[in-house]
Amino acid sequence: MLNKKLQAYKKKERIPKDTPAKYKNEFPFLKEVDSLALCNVQLQLEKAFKDHFRNRKQFKLPKFKKKRDKQSYTTNNVQNSIRVDFGKRLLYLPKLREGVKIELHRTFDGKIKSVNVSRTNDGKYYASILVETENPRNKVVEPKSKACGIDLGLEHFATVTNDFGSQKVEHPKYLRREEERLKKLQKSFSKKQKGSKNSEKARLRLARRHAYITNARNDFLHKLSKAIIDENQVVVVEDINVKGLLKTRLAKSIADSGWSKFLTYLKYKAEWYGRTLIQVDRFFPSSKLCHRCGHKNEDLALNDRTWCCPACGETHDRDVNASINLYFVGLGRPEVKPVERALVNDRSPHGLPKKPSRVEAGSSTTKD
Numbered sequence: 001m002l003n004k005k006l007q008a009y010k011k012k013e014r015i016p017k018d019t020p021a022k023y024k025n026e027f028p029f030l031k032e033v034d035s036l037a038l039c040n041v042q043l044q045l046e047k048a049f050k051d052h053f054r055n056r057k058q059f060k061l062p063k064f065k066k067k068r069d070k071q072s073y074t075t076n077n078v079q080n081s082i083r084v085d086f087g088k089r090l091l092y093l094p095k096l097r098e099g100v101k102i103e104l105h106r107t108f109d110g111k112i113k114s115v116n117v118s119r120t121n122d123g124k125y126y127a128s129i130l131v132e133t134e135n136p137r138n139k140v141v142e143p144k145s146k147a148c149g150i151d152l153g154l155e156h157f158a159t160v161t162n163d164f165g166s167q168k169v170e171h172p173k174y175l176r177r178e179e180e181r182l183k184k185l186q187k188s189f190s191k192k193q194k195g196s197k198n199s200e201k202a203r204l205r206l207a208r209r210h211a212y213i214t215n216a217r218n219d220f221l222h223k224l225s226k227a228i229i230d231e232n233q234v235v236v237v238e239d240i241n242v243k244g245l246l247k248t249r250l251a252k253s254i255a256d257s258g259w260s261k262f263l264t265y266l267k268y269k270a271e272w273y274g275r276t277l278i279q280v281d282r283f284f285p286s287s288k289l290c291h292r293c294g295h296k297n298e299d300l301a302l303n304d305r306t307w308c309c310p311a312c313g314e315t316h317d318r319d320v321n322a323s324i325n326l327y328f329v330g331l332g333r334p335e336v337k338p339v340e341r342a343l344v345n346d347r348s349p350h351g352l353p354k355k356p357s358r359v360e361a362g363s364s365t366t367k368d
Ligand SMILES: [Zn+2]
Pocket: 290, 291, 292, 293, 294, 295, 309, 310, 311, 312, 313, 314
C-alpha cells in the first residue's frame, strides 16, 4: 500500500486508496493475521499521508521500515477477542488459539478497547492494553506545597525549591556507569564484520544495553515528575535552551534527552492532576537575580557555581538561587491565593522555612 501510494505521489497522480483485502491473494500470509490489525495499518498509513499534505514541514512522507526497527501492530477488541487471565498470566489475542504468557505489571478493571503488540530492536515483546474504566487508577492528591521552582543542571539533575525548602536531585549513578559500558559495546560492535553472526550478537548486546538505560532513565524521570506534580500546585521550570549547557562534554549523553523528556512528563502529568506548569521565558534571568534583594548580577559567568551578591552580601549557590527565583514566580501566580502567599512568606524573609527540611547534607542552601 505504501509503495503504491509513493509511486502515485512521485508521478503526481491521485493517491490510491486501497484496502489490505486486495492483497490477500498475492500475499497469502495476510490471511493468517488478524484483519483488524491490517485495517489499523491502513488507517495509520492514510493518516500519515493526510498529515503530510496538511503540513509538509512537520510531517515527512512515510517511509519503509527497516526489519530491525521496532515493530508493532494494533488490534481492537471485538466480542472479547482480547482478554487477560490475571491468575494464569495469559493474554488472549485474535487469531491465536492459546493465550500468550505475559509478565504482568499491574492488574486493571474496565473494558479492553485495543492492544498494541510491539517488538523492540533488542528482541523483546511488549503488549500495551488500552482500557476504558470508570475508576481511573491515578488519584489526585492535595498538593502540600503552593509552588515549586525547578532549575535543571549538569552537576545535579535538578535543584528544586518549594514551600519546604530546597533540594538537589542527583543524576542516577548507574547512568554514568553505563556510559562506559555502552562505549565498549559500541566499539565491539563496530569491529565485527558486517552481516556476520558475531556482528548480530554484538548488535543485540548493544541494543539490550540501550534499552536498559532508556528504561532506567524513564523510570527515574517518571518517579521524579510524579513526586513533584503530587506535591506542588504550581510548578515553574526554566526554558532549557537558555543554558547552552549541552555543549559540555558530560551533558550530551546524560542530560539532553533526559531534560526534554522530563518536561514532557511534567506537562502531561500537570494536566492529568490539575496542576499548573509554567515555563518561564528565556529572558528571565533566574540565575543572575539575587533572590534576597533582587539585584541582577550581570557579571555572573556560566561556570560560577557560587557567587556573592554585591548589593546585599548574600552568598548564593548558583542552582539553589535560580530555583528560588523560579519558586517566587510560582508564588506570584493567581492559582496561589494572596492569603496563602502571605502565609508562606511569613515563615522566613525569603519565603523559605528557616531549616530546609529536605536538603541533603553538604549541599545546604540558605544562610538564615
Ligand atoms: Zn542581594
